[in-house]
Amino acid sequence: MKKMLLLLSLVFAMCVVSQPVLAEETGAGCGLGKILFEGKSGKSPNIAAAILNVFPIPNTFFMSTAASMGEELLGCDPSTTVLQEEQKRVFVAANMDNLSRDMAQGNGAHLAALATVMGIADEDRPAFYQMSQEEYGEFDRAASDSPAAMVAALNTAMLERPALVKYIQ
């Protein structure tokens, strides 16, 4: 849709003109906004919640990314409250293709950013990158399911490695 917008425009906007706010909630009303308004604790949800709480309407910059991916952004399970899980899911959902590439290549900026989100120390990063490449087939299968499945596969793989298990609570 973004490409169409560029094609249709006969004027050269100095600023990228964004889409109107599309309140497309995916699935059964499960979107970042909805989960956050259900009062979860933990730092990360509250960051987005803080921003989103300026209006009662969920801000849709997360929505439109997910909608364009055709995938649900977050699972609807309200019991998951782990801070890093939320941040992880948001980043993964918005960067599936970049992460896939970096994992297959065993290196890359998006994979490094994910490592930061997960709090992985510098000395453990080589092991993390290596694991990503080794388990790529598994991750790719999960990624076809959903971002949440990809994160679950990532967690499982890390649990099996002594150097990385400490990053999974």
Place this chain on the structure above:
Amino acid sequence: MWMISALLPVLLMVAAPAMTKAEGLAELLTEGDYDAAVEEVRGEQDRYLAELIERALRLRLDEDPRWHALLHYRKGWFGGYVSEVDGENFFTSRRGKTDPQQELLTTLASFFSTRPVPPSIHNPQCRFLARYTWLDQRLGFDPERLPEQSCDPYRVFYEAVEPIGLTVVFPSTHPNSPSSMFGHTLVRVDSRGHSGASRMLDYTINYAAEADTHDGVAYAIKGLAGGFYGRFRIVPYHVKLREYAQMENRDIWEYRLKVSQETVDFVLMHAWELLGTQFDYYFFTENCSYHVLTLLEADLYEYDMVGEFHGWVLPTDTLRALARNGLVDHVDYYPSDYRAIVARRERLGEAERQLARAIYRDGPEVHAPRLAALPVDEGAATLDMAYDYVRYRRIEVSDVMSPELTKREKELLIARSRLRVASPPLEVPQPGVRPDQGHDTARFTVGLGGDGSGAFIKLGWRGVYHDWLDPADGYAGNFALEFGRLDLRYYPDGLAAKHLKLDRLHLINLDNFEPVDDFFHRISWHVTTGVESVYNAAEKGDLSFMVRGGPGLTYRLGHGPTLAYVGLDGEFAYGGAFRGDYYFGAGPALALKKNLGDAWRLEVSGRYLAGLARDPRDRAVLAAEQSLRLGTDVTLNVGLGRKRGLDGWTTEGSVWLNVYY
């Protein structure tokens, strides 16, 4: 005893008005009628609000540049002030948009209220946090008499983000697309603990128009005339990187600002205030770059960078304003996917390049033997190249994943993951000249020449922005983008009536000529519209209003610095000189553009228009122009031309200086 019971009604009668007054004020505050609340406490010595108002007026806080910056007041056309903000709820007074003093008083009143400011759920102290913080600094609120309200959402946000710096991000020209040729600017809030790759986790504050129509003409008119609203939004940087560097293939320049923690805090608080309100969006003036400056003004108002702009506001000019005021600490570069592909391609040998293209076309299975024959590192590099091609094409074809291309991507990544080596980071060198260091936007021309009508003085002016013969540094890409170009000739020995000839007045000139190669297939195109003279002779001053343009293809000759363009031009013109008052012609167009070192450019071009409508006369232009850069903002140009106007062929030549300012 009886005295008390006698006095009681008297006491009540005295106390009652005071109590009703208190209830009155409380009610007004609850209702959010702050104008009335200010009225209510007028003259009331013992009210804290009255005391604050009196001190604020005595200190003339309503005239303070900080107050004007936070409320976005500008001098009105007929005196007084008008705020650029167009959302009602940004003001606590009904007259807030045009009355800074009243807005100050009602803002103070609103701090006594807990009523959420619509459409948010936040109380006024929290909603207008920058104003509250500043007024508290200046007036020293007594927490006993003006209780501090909670602003937990902001506090949580602030503590999670841990902002320590601000960066102005400049996604530059989008090659081959008119809708973003001037670039864009946004502000990134730099978090403690983020650096390098993790910078993409930072948040950005972005101002953009929100178009409610996609219809071309309505879109154009509304965008120019303030028909769209513009809003600030907070978006993670990785989302913006995808949008600009990947989907639109724009190089990104990150101007890290040299600012104090206090500035960072104020700017963030002000951004918080601006969320949820709106401005009328004007593409030339009150656009994204302008609002980056108005946002930074929350603490940097003393530099008055906004005041430097009278008329159009271009992103690169706002970057220059920041640099000129010593606000730029350092600049980083984030290459687009397009540039990354070009860099990666250069790293491969010819055999690997060809194998990568073959794999892109056919998939990795078919070419597995050839791949296996390569050393692991080279095999990995080849697969990385093939993957880049596939992904670039997938994004180019559409936003939504195209099934065959996605399938191909998966195949490639699975094959790649089996080669257990890590790809080395791709270093794309930062261009030596930054966008703010390129030639200045406007151009003045003065020179001498001669043609069939005699010797002339050449005078010219161009408003914005860049032409291929202008100094290339700082302007990435093969393009020309001009608004407002005027060329005049003054003939001192002019015949009788006419001394001054308008050679051309172009309103818009757009030209894209990215070269095609075995992977990149962009069609070149150009369009020019304006007024041109149709006769060579000076005394025949007939002008025509014209639109000319057409598609073409550009090739890079060898691997060298020469571009060759071949295309088809068409022109439609309206003017009294033509038979039937109009002209339509079409024909071939050719150009050769050569870089001779860093400082010298040569362009040879020609076009021929065969008259196809009522006026059958052919017209043509053959020109050679060279530009020698004498400095960043000065060039010496020589031009020769052979033209066929309605009055036949003529030859002309001139020498001139271009000065950019």
